[in-house]
Amino acid sequence: MSETLGTDTAAGRQSQGTARVGGAGGSAATSPASPRAAARRRGRARMRLEIAVLSGPAIIMFLAFVIFPVAVAAYYGFYRWHGYGAATDWVGLNNYKLIFTDPAFQQVLWHNLLIVVLSLLVQGPFAIVLALLLNQKIRGRSIIRVLIFVPYVISEVIVGTGWSLMLQANGAFNDLLGHLGLGFLQADWLADPKLAIWTLIAIISWKYIGFAVILMLAGLQSIPDELFEAAAIDGASYWQIQRRITLPLLGPTIRIWGFLSIIGSLQLFDLVYIIWGQYISGTAGTSTMAIYMVAQGRDAGNYGYGSAVAVVMFLISLIVALIYQRFVLRRDLRGAVTEGAI
Amino acid sequence: MTRKTRSATAVAIGLGITLAVSGCAGGSGGGSDSSGGKVTVTFWENATNGPDGLNYFKSAAKQFEALHPNVTIQYQTIQNEDLDGKVQTALNANSAPDIFLQRGGGKMQAEVDAGQLQALNLTATDKTNVGASALSSETIDNQVYALPFDTQPEGIYYSKTLFQQAGITATPTTMDELEADVAKLKAIHVAPIAVGAKDAWPAAHWYYNFALRECSQSAMTSTATSLKFTDPCWTKAGDDLSSFLKVSPFQNGFLTTAAQQGAGSSAGMLANHKAAMELMGSWDPGVISSLTPDQKPLPDLGWFPFPAVAGGQGDPSAIMGGSDAYSLTKNAPKEALEFLEFLVTKDQQEAYAKAFQSIPVNQAAQSIITEPYNVSALQAANKAAYSMQYLDTQLGQNVGNAMNTAVVNMMAGKGGAADIVSASNAAAAKG
Numbered sequence: 001m002s003e004t005l006g007t008d009t010a011a012g013r014q015s016q017g018t019a020r021v022g023g024a025g026g027s028a029a030t031s032p033a034s035p036r037a038a039a040r041r042r043g044r045a046r047m048r049l050e051i052a053v054l055s056g057p058a059i060i061m062f063l064a065f066v067i068f069p070v071a072v073a074a075y076y077g078f079y080r081w082h083g084y085g086a087a088t089d090w091v092g093l094n095n096y097k098l099i100f101t102d103p104a105f106q107q108v109l110w111h112n113l114l115i116v117v118l119s120l121l122v123q124g125p126f127a128i129v130l131a132l133l134l135n136q137k138i139r140g141r142s143i144i145r146v147l148i149f150v151p152y153v154i155s156e157v158i159v160g161t162g163w164s165l166m167l168q169a170n171g172a173f174n175d176l177l178g179h180l181g182l183g184f185l186q187a188d189w190l191a192d193p194k195l196a197i198w199t200l201i202a203i204i205s206w207k208y209i210g211f212a213v214i215l216m217l218a219g220l221q222s223i224p225d226e227l228f229e230a231a232a233i234d235g236a237s238y239w240q241i242q243r244r245i246t247l248p249l250l251g252p253t254i255r256i257w258g259f260l261s262i263i264g265s266l267q268l269f270d271l272v273y274i275i276w277g278q279y280i281s282g283t284a285g286t287s288t289m290a291i292y293m294v295a296q297g298r299d300a301g302n303y304g305y306g307s308a309v310a311v312v313m314f315l316i317s318l319i320v321a322l323i324y325q326r327f328v329l330r331r332d333l334r335g336a337v338t339e340g341a342i
Numbered sequence: 343m344t345r346k347t348r349s350a351t352a353v354a355i356g357l358g359i360t361l362a363v364s365g366c367a368g369g370s371g372g373g374s375d376s377s378g379g380k381v382t383v384t385f386w387e388n389a390t391n392g393p394d395g396l397n398y399f400k401s402a403a404k405q406f407e408a409l410h411p412n413v414t415i416q417y418q419t420i421q422n423e424d425l426d427g428k429v430q431t432a433l434n435a436n437s438a439p440d441i442f443l444q445r446g447g448g449k450m451q452a453e454v455d456a457g458q459l460q461a462l463n464l465t466a467t468d469k470t471n472v473g474a475s476a477l478s479s480e481t482i483d484n485q486v487y488a489l490p491f492d493t494q495p496e497g498i499y500y501s502k503t504l505f506q507q508a509g510i511t512a513t514p515t516t517m518d519e520l521e522a523d524v525a526k527l528k529a530i531h532v533a534p535i536a537v538g539a540k541d542a543w544p545a546a547h548w549y550y551n552f553a554l555r556e557c558s559q560s561a562m563t564s565t566a567t568s569l570k571f572t573d574p575c576w577t578k579a580g581d582d583l584s585s586f587l588k589v590s591p592f593q594n595g596f597l598t599t600a601a602q603q604g605a606g607s608s609a610g611m612l613a614n615h616k617a618a619m620e621l622m623g624s625w626d627p628g629v630i631s632s633l634t635p636d637q638k639p640l641p642d643l644g645w646f647p648f649p650a651v652a653g654g655q656g657d658p659s660a661i662m663g664g665s666d667a668y669s670l671t672k673n674a675p676k677e678a679l680e681f682l683e684f685l686v687t688k689d690q691q692e693a694y695a696k697a698f699q700s701i702p703v704n705q706a707a708q709s710i711i712t713e714p715y716n717v718s719a720l721q722a723a724n725k726a727a728y729s730m731q732y733l734d735t736q737l738g739q740n741v742g743n744a745m746n747t748a749v750v751n752m753m754a755g756k757g758g759a760a761d762i763v764s765a766s767n768a769a770a771a772k773g
Binding site for chain 2: 283305
């Protein structure tokens with residue numbers, strides 16, 4: 001790059017800098033020849049070096065372990081490839097055609113959709129109510145908070161193994177039902193295709209509601225007490241305060257939680273894989289897109305096809321994320337985005 | 343000054359990349375090192391049946407090292423389900439071991455196509471040791487790519503005690519007899535047959551064996567290459583399985599039962615007398631003995647071949663089977679082949695059979711077998727009109743997995759015999 005271009009950019013940045021710094025020394029910056037301006041430019045160069053050093057490793061990691069694999073998956077998605085040696089058998093879009101016509105893929109899409117919607121509908125309201133409850137001054141509050149958060153902290157493998165042992169046809173849960181005199185409720189919770197998906201949703205809700213509650217609690221703490229006091233003085237009832245003040249002000253937290261929940265639901269893999277193993281989740285009706293990808297890609301040895309599934313999954317998640325950001329998170333992000341853009 | 347910043351940025355990025363690349367490259371090696379007369383042969387296997395298997399391999403290595411002082415054998419035992427992924431990554435990264443457990447079938451074909459395996463240059467002695475029929479399933483285009491150590495005929499393992507308690511005097515030879523025995527075993531409140539459907543393949547082996555009885559030998563071998571399941575025998579095999587399901591021969595909750603892990607698995611149920619029978623390959627006694635309460639072999643274990651199916655095109659004596667074979671990677675030193683050749687000699691094979699409670703491939707070593715179940719299995723195998731490889735091996739994992747899943751679907755009441763065929767055909771299109 002030429003020296004002039006370099007100074008140009010420097011000048012451009014400089015005026016920006018002035019605008020942002022505002023009054024402090026603004027007049028001095030207008031004469032570029034002054035020694036103070038040079039010092040400032042040196043300072044800025046230092047700052048850029050700092051940015052480069054601090055963000056460089058993260059950017060390299062991101063490129064190497066996120067962007068590069070995505071690109072490689074996109075490449076292999078065009079091949080019929082069994083994972084040994086180099087890919088040579090170019091099939092164009094045939095893998096994608098097979099994915100969208102495979103009834104098994106339509107099934108996993110439906111399961112994912114069900115999990116997304118039900119996670120939002122079950123966990124959201126429950127988490128808000130629990131957070132409101134736990135925001136009160138009640139006895140043993142911190143222990144209840146910890147207990148609700150515990151399932152989220154336990155690893156997925158332990159949760160999956162534990163539940164799958166308890167929910168076996170001859171497992172602890174059915175045994176408990178029998179001893180409570182509720183024997184007629186006993187069922188094959190994991191293997192019955194009519195029940196399995198609901199079992200999964202119950203386990204997901206149990207596991208992840210703690211995370212939602214913690215987020216909501218943090219959101220509640222950030223609402224100034226003065227608002228509640230003012231409303232109370234004005235004669236608002238408890239429920240009016242929650243409806244008119246708490247919920248609207250909790251909005252950003254709820255929307256961010258919704259975003260995390262949707263993305264998590266779309267990518268759900270570990271719990272299903274641990275409980276149902278690599279083969280029978282489709283039979284039980286609990287398979288997800290990620291399960292389909294592993295089964296059709298790695299387990300079947302069709303690495304080309306599996307890569308194409310990965311690309312489809314990536315695009316679906318990306319589109320959902322973009323739509324959500326554009327229409328739901330817009331208000332929350334506006335401040336952050338505009339500051340960087342202008 | 344901006345320029346300086348830029349170059350600093352470039353240096354930082356460059357440094358990062360260098361670190362990352364050197365980090366990635368650090369794991370290479372593991373291959374052979376023939377320089378200076380000293381040779382290290384690396385060997386990956388899946389002997390996780392307690393200490394016996396690994397001890398056998400270690401003592402075999404010691405004996406071989408005593409004969410060849412310049413050679414060191416280095417083992418790595420890898421859990422069965424993890425082995426294939428590790429081998430594949432290592433093969434593609436050129437850091438593969440010299441010797442590894444070969445699954446055969448479609449996987450071996452893909453490795454041969456990618457030029458990752460060494461064609462084995464076998465002597466006449468090797469060929470007599472292993473036997474022509476065992477070598478034929480490891481052969482592609484007249485080249486042998488793996489050396490089998492054992493033969494794994496499949497049949498039904500059963501508990502003699504439970505059969506006695508149920509008043510069953512002779513093992514069943516037809517499906518009608520088997521169904522009658524199922525009813526008798528239900529009367530003494532044990533699960534008649536255990537199946538680990540969570541792993542899919544144990545359930546699918548029921549379908550394989552019905553197909554073995556329904557399909558003629560030529561129909562099976564031609565389908566293995568064409569991957570087109572047009573012969574009606576494939577649907578009939580599914581119908582047989584679904585009519586067998588009507589007597590509900592399997593344990594409750596079989597869909598979420600694993601095959602080999604823990605007392606609740608199908609092998610564990612047999613080991614603890616919770617179930618009377620299990621259809622399995624000849625590795626099962628080893629698995630069962632690790633799951634009995636005292637971790638000793640099950641004393642009352644017996645074996646009988648899959649019963650005859652009325653009206654089938656297949657020979658009623660035909661048997662399904664597989665083997666544990668080992669391949670050499672393309673850069674393996676000649677000492678690696680020598681070690682494999684050493685392992686199929688009579689003495690080694692006898693020790694191998696004892697350690698794994700399996701049937702050695704070397705016929706001269708087969709007289710070592712005393713376990714009643716292995717004797718029955720060996721007799722059936724020697725009497726068989728022909729032997730077929732396990733279908734998921736034979737058809738390749740792509741079609742094989744789809745077939746396995748479809749069989750499990752049918753057993754869970756989703757779909758029928760026709761869906762097994764259509765799922766297998768659909769999978770062939772993806773690979």
